[in-house]
Amino acid sequence: MNLIKKHKIVFLILAVILAMAAVLLAYKLAVLKSPEKIIKQYMACIEEQDYEGMYEMLDQESQDKVTKKAFITRNQNIYEGIGAKNIEITIIEGQEKKDAVQYKTVMDSSAGKIRFPNEAVVHKEQGRYRITWNDGLIFPQLGSEDKVRVQAEKADRGTIYDRSGNVLAGKGTVAAVGLIPGKMSKDKTADLEKMAGLLDMAPADIEKKLNAKWVKPDLLVPIKKLKKINEASSSTVDLENARIQEELLKIPGVTIGDEESRVYPLGEKTAHLIGYVQGISAEELESRKDQGYDQYSVIGKSGLERLYEKRLHGQDGERIAIYNKNGSEKAVVGQRPKKDGEDIKLTIDSRLQAQLYDTYQADKSCSVVLNPKSGEVMALVSTPSYDSNDFVVGMSEKRWKQLNEDPNTPMYNRYKQIWSPGSALKPVVGAIGVGTGKLDPNGDLGHSGKSWQKDSSWGGYKVTTLHEYSGPANLENALIYSDNIYFAKAALKIGADTLTKQLAQAGFGQEIPFALDMTPSQYSNDQKPIEDEIQLADSGYGQGQVLVNPLHLASMYSAFSNQGSMIKPHLEQKEETAYWIENAFDSKAADLIQQDLEKVISDPNGTGHGAQLSKIKLAGKTGTAEIKASKEDTSGTELGWFCVFSPDKTKDNSLLMVTMVEDVKDRGGSGYVVQKSKDILEKFF
Structure with missing residues (x-):
């Protein structure tokens, strides 16, 4: 490209720029020569945050009264403070006033839509229209000494209730420990060390709070939250909490007051089910910034608090109001009403939930109670447990370490997991065998003593059972006496293909349709086909890989x-x-199994007879599952099961309870669970 061509291109670019500048100047001059257009241009500057441009449109008298800095500060603080955007101006038709423009303003704000009519004084000055400014141009009611305030209206988080309206998670109070620096003793170091020891904190952490810039000698400095003292409780944890608060109040300057908080009245008894809330993390806030959360929000971290977060979390409201110099409210400019979170009412019976927890709190266990006619889940308990309130007031490192290093794994939710069912699966296998015609319920499969193998191909492996009995080895007796050998033989008669197909039809390998995620059951590892005869036989009485x-x-x-x-x-x-x-399952087979399970309870030889009640008919099945590293292992432990229900009850008062307890070996096996279940059933009925 030669030099002449380059000059031509440069000249052409300059010409275009000058032409555009001329058009822009002409537009601005046109705007300034029209009262309506200057108002629209003035308001458009707000959206662009061009407050200096707005100031240039004021008449000389206005600029003499208010400095550019004061004008910019006033407008910027108000418009940006309320989040003004999408500002639309509509000039009112049929203007009657001379030197004034009447218009309607509509804008979006942090409190929603704001609408108001207004009027601006516009007159010519040196051939151009200029605006006479006063604070009323922002809002008609706004005076020069008034202030605009944005006030948040905090929404309440929804409450979780049990079936009777008892609170399981809701608004309550915690003990807020504070310190007034000016009232501390001369031996400040000793006091802080004592306080830190009681609160499981480092003295340096308390010092840091006291050294905050806003702190003054007579101001209360928040230090930590504790659970409220429960005077009705005699538990070790509650007594220790009371002792700590008593000792804290002996330290000069320490105060303990009530502070509103999310609380969990049943504490450990519902922790795995209800879960807990904590302050929102930066990552959580980033993903929910358009859903009504801020840095002060709490959010469900586990259990139903997490599952129902969208429903429980409310939407904060906001008011934009004008206040006069005396602090009195003058006018409400905009308002977005708060929307409290949704209350949720569960089918849980808190008394039954608490009783189950209290009964098994020293065990590693889980219990499920439901109404078999309606599907209402009345209790979901996992023991041992933790206290949800500890997370709300602030879990100390010491307590967190204790929970995580506890060999009984209190943070582990046992009812969500899968376990070897042992003999508790026998009624299911029996129903499958009878329903498919593979098993004659009255057929005698023969007695084989306490150990049996099909033939020598099994090598040294034998199926063992605990009880010998007289009478035929039929389905009824096999359930009453919990005969492992009978169900091993029954599984071989049913066959692997039929058994696995029917187990799959009964929900094995399927996601359980429930609010909380539950681990799906399995009949073999990775739901692979059962090809081994020994595995098939073991599956018949709830062992193998089931x-x-x-x-x-x-x-x-x-x-x-x-x-x-x-x-x-x-x-x-x-x-x-x-x-x-x-x-x-086949309906006739299901009815037959129910009748047999009634005899497991009513027959004096039945493994569940210990749970029999004098006035209530029960049906059920025990189960003792061996947990061992191999078939030859004799050092393994045992799981104890008891599944019990009320067959004659109506839909309104029917109950089915399934309980599993770990480590019942040498503690009575499933009989340990049977006796404890009886106490619960007696109180329920």
């Missing part, structure tokens, strides 16, 4: 009260009765 979720097991047992259909468990009272799997 693992079952307690809630799934409860749903399968519900089929014995529902003509073979498995109830769909649910947690909210608004949910309607529905089946998870209709006709999971």
Whole structure:
């Protein structure tokens, strides 16, 4: 490209720029020559945050009264403070006033839409229209000494109730420990060390709070929250909490007052179910910044608090109001009403939940209680547990370490997991065998003593059972005496293909349709086909590779009260009765199993006879599952199961309870669970 061509291109670019500048100048001059257009241009500058441009449109008298700096500060603080955007100006038709423009303003703000009519004085000055400014141009009611304030209206988080309206998670109070620096003793170091020891804090952490810039000698400095003293409780934890607060109040300058907070009245008894809330993290806030959260929000971290977060979390409201110099409210400019979180009412019976926890709190256990006719889940308990309130007031490092290093794993939710069911699976296998015609319930499979193997191909492996009995080795007796050998033989008669197909039809390998995530049950590892005869035989009495979720097991047992259909468990009272799997078992087979399970309780030889009640008919099945590293292992532990239900009860008062307890070896096996279950059943009925 030669030099002449380059000059031509440069000249052309300059010409375009000058032409555009001329057009822009002409537009501005046109705007300034029209009262309506200058008002629109003035208001458009707000959106662009061009406050200096707005100031240039004022008349000389206005500029003499207010400096550019004061003008910019006033407008910027108000418009940006309320989040003004999408400002639209509509000139009112039929203007009657001379030197004034009447218009309507509509704008978006942090409190929603704001609408108001207004009027601006516009007159010519040196051939151009200029605006006479006063504070009323921002809002008609705004005076020069008035202030605009944005006030948040905090929404309440929804409350979680049990079936009777008792609070499981809701608004309450905690003990707020504070310190007034000016009232501390001369031996400040000793006081801080004592206080830190009681609060499980480092003295330096308390010092840091006291050294904040806003702190003054007579101001109360928040230090830590503690649970409220429960005078009705004699638990070690509650007594220690009371002692700590008593000792704290002996330290000069320490105060303990009430502070509103999320609380969990049942504490450990519902922790795995309800979960807890904590302050929102930076990552959580980033992903929810458009959902009404801020840096002060709390958010559900586990359990139902997390599951129902969207429903429980409310939307804060906001008011934009004008206040006069005396602090009195003059006018409300805009308002977005707060929207409290949704209250949720569960099917949980808190008394039953608490009783189960108290009964098994020293064990590693889990319990599921549901109404087999309606599917309402009345209790979900995992022991040992933790206290949800500890997370709300602030979990200390010491307490967190204790929970995580506890060999009994209190943070572990056992009812969500899968376990070896042992003999608790036998009614399911029996229903499958009878329903498919593979098993004659009256057929005698023969007595084989306390150990048996099909033939020498099994090598040294034998199926063992605990009880010998007279009479035929039929289904009824096999359930009453919990005969492992009978069900091993029954599984071989049913066959691997039929057994696995029917177990899959009964929900094995499927996601359990429930609010909380539950681990799906399995009949073999990775749901692989059962090809080994020994594995098939062991599966018949709930061993082998069979693992079952307690809630799934409860749903399968519900089929014995529902003509073979498995109830769909649910947690909210608004949910309607529905089946998870209709006709999971043959109806006649299900009725037969129910009758046999009644005899497991009523027959003096039945393994569940210890739970018999004098006035209430019960049906059920025990189970003792061996947990060992190999078939030859003799040092393993045992799980104890008891599944029990009320067959003659109506939909309103029916109950089905499934409980599993770990480490029952040498403690009575499943009999340990049977006796404890009886106490609970007696109180319930």
